[in-house]
Amino acid sequence: MSNTPLLDVKALNVVFRTKSSGKLLATNRNHAVKNVSFSVHAGEVLSLVGESGCGKTTIGRILTGLESAESGTANFQGDNILGLSNAGFRPLRKHIQMIFQDPYASLNPRLTIEKILSEPLFIHKLVRNRVEARTRMAAMLKQVGLDPDALKRYPHEFSGGQRQRIGIARVMLVSPRIIIADEAVSALDVSIQAQVLNLLKKLQRSSGVAMLFISHDLAVVRHISDRIAVMYQGEIVELNDKQQIFENPQHEYTRLLLSSIPQVKARSTP
Amino acid sequence: MRYVTALTLGSRMISPVSDNQPLLRVENLCIAIQNAGQLQPVVRDLSFEVQASQTLGIVGESGSGKSLTVLAIMGLLSGSPVRVTSGKVWFDGKDLLQLSDAERRSIMGDGMSMIFQEPMTSLNPVYKIGDQIMEGIRHHQHCSAKEARTRALQLLEKVKIPDASTRIDHYPHQLSGGQRQRVMIAMALACDPLLLIADEPTTALDVTVQKEVLDLIAEIQQDTGTAIILISHDLGVIAQTCNFVAVMYCGEIVESSTTEKLFQRLGHPYTRGLIESIPPLHSDVEWLNAIPGQVPALNALPVGCSYQPRCSHAQAQCRQNPPVALLDDEHIVRCHFAQQLQGRAS
Known part of the structure; x- marks a missing residue:
């Protein structure tokens, strides 16, 4: 890890304004993200963990240019990416990729897997022609544990776990610097979740891509992260190495979260 | 006389009236789905019992x-x-499956009631919550x-x-998710049912709220002695709330036991696979011991044991229907190798 972080977020604030019911012209302010600062180094996995409404997803959407911030900076490779126009953000999309939660909603049902996977390759000019694209895609499908035959098929022919693998293949194909994974395994059944977690960890290790892993599940977060930021009501209440978070939690809320998780106490051997 | 079925859950239970008839007894239940003119089985030969004031957990994947x-x-x-x-x-x-709609309606509510997963879609958005609770009462x-309203308020x-x-006097949209689920529980409890069925009651809730709701259900059960069937995909939830567990795979119960015994001596390779798929909270493992493959499609169920294509212990014998092995009085496993495998790490 170098000393300059790949992504450096400082004093980020996000406020959503909704029209107030009743009074004309009045607005409700919802301070969704309050003064949040964190950094992600190259090759590192940082997790944002917290319950619904804590602002973790909003941060992911800000960093992919899908939402705008009230104040603060987010330096990616030294340049502030907040407040960029759509056109200004476009070259960054090759470097900042996103894995979404819902594998049913995040793949266009009318496109074949070949079309879904080749679009980013052509948009970012990573291949010169269809033949080259097909070779790259087939190799990537093998890496994520799918048969290259998948290229001819449509999303509805795949299970949730397989679709999430396709989503991961689409992201990995453009060799990003950082992946923002928002609840990437939450919609999956536990046996499939384990397969996809193993795959994500393997690809992250072998490619050295950094990851901002957003999740509500502390056990999943422990498995995949190097460092963890615990969020509560828009603020980061604790940010530390994962060992420290689990073995020596400092904030009361972290302790509450840890104690709320129902546990299986099984003995594998008698 | 005790009724013995292929898979009987919990013959001798901690209930004070252990020799009495169980409150609910499901015998060889088969359910099929009509698909393109064919009947495809989705639940096969399911049998279990629930006694008063007990909690049976049914766990399985989608x-x-x-x-x-x-x-x-x-x-x-x-x-x-x-x-x-x-x-x-x-x-x-009574055999519930033989009842007319009117007879069934008289049992629902004060005999048995149900809590659904998604409280927003199971509450009527255009009625006040009080009115919805009062309807059943x-x-x-x-x-x-007036009496019904007093009762609703108590609930x-x-x-x-x-x-x-x-x-x-609030409408469902004015409540948080956890509060809506509490209202659902109040509705389900309105007529003091003998049996409460909760289908993934906390899956849509945050973990801290989930704990509150599960604690509440346990507390109410202590007070009222209601029997509960709790359905969940989360083994942790089941382990902490239920006396008995039935593990389902492809429409069958593959293992059932008291919670304590099940987690002491995992009998079925699928149960063990499920547990090993959960990342541990209090230790680090490099790779998860994931179950390979995926749940087979209903129209392409494997021959013999339905878990056999994904099982690391599978042998030629597994292509025949597995027997129901009794590991223990209350511990039943549907596997050819239940005796050999129990307790062995995979």
Whole structure:
């Protein structure tokens, strides 16, 4: 890890304004993200963990240019990416990729897997022609544990776990610097979740891509992260190495979260 | 006389009336789905019992048939392409599957009631929560609106809705997810049911709220002695709330036992695979011991043991239907190698 972080977020604030019911012209302010600062180094996995409404997803959407911030900076490779126009953000999309939660909603049902996977390759000019694209895609499908035959098929022919693998293949194909994974395994059944977690960890290790892993599940977060930021009501209440978070939690809320998780106490051997 | 079925859950239970008839007995229940002119089995030969004041947990992944089983018990399958093809569901001396709609309605509510997963879609958005709770009370207990309202208020206080006298006139959208689920619980408890069926009651809730709701259900059970069937995909939730566990895979119960014994001596390779798929919270593992492959499609069930294509212990013998092995009085495993494998790490 170098000393300059790949992504450096400082004093980020996000406020959503909704029209107030009743009074004309009045607005409700919802301070969704309050003064949040964190950094992600190259090759590192940082997790944002917290319950619904804590602002973790909003941060992911800000960093992919899908939402705008009230104040603060987010330096990616030294340049502030907040407040960029759509056109200004476009070259960054090759470097900042996103894995979404819902594998049913995040793949266009009318496109074949070949079309879904080749679009980013052509948009970012990573291949010169269809033949080259097909070779790259087939190799990537093998890496994520799918048969290259998948290229001819449509999303509805795949299970949730397989679709999430396709989503991961689409992201990995453009060799990003950082992946923002928002609840990437939450919609999956536990046996499939384990397969996809193993795959994500393997690809992250072998490619050295950094990851901002957003999740509500502390056990999943422990498995995949190097460092963890615990969020509560828009603020980061604790940010530390994962060992420290689990073995020596400092904030009361972290302790509450840890104690709320129902546990299986099984003995594998008698 | 004790009734013995292929898979009987919990013959001798901690209940004080252990020799009595079970409250609910499901016998060889089979459910099939009508698909392109063919009947495909989705729940196969399912049998279990629930005694008064006990909690039975049914755990399984999507498509294992756990929700269909309770929908069949509640009589909520009629009119859909899914139907019960054979089997009996005994409740309070009657076979629920033979009842007319009117007879069934008189049992629902004060005999058994259900909590659904998504409180926003199962509450009516255009009625005040108080009115929704009162509906069942007035139907079953034939009391005045005023009496029903008093009862509804008590129930809201019982499920710990703060400021219940104001909340009773609120609409579902004015409540948080956890509060809505509390209202669902209040509705389900309105007529003091003998059996409460909860289908993934906390899956849509945050983990801290989940703990509150599970604690509340346990507390109410202690007070009222209601029997509970809790359905969940989360083994942790099951382990912490249930006395008995049934693990379902591809429409069958593959293992069932008291919770304590199940987690002491995991009998079925699938149960062990499920547990090993959960990342541990208090230790680090490099790679998860994931179950390979995926749940087979209903129209392509493997021959013999339905877990056999994914099982690391599978042998030629597994292509025949596995016997039901009794590891223990109350511990039943549907596996050829139950005796050899139990306790062995995979």
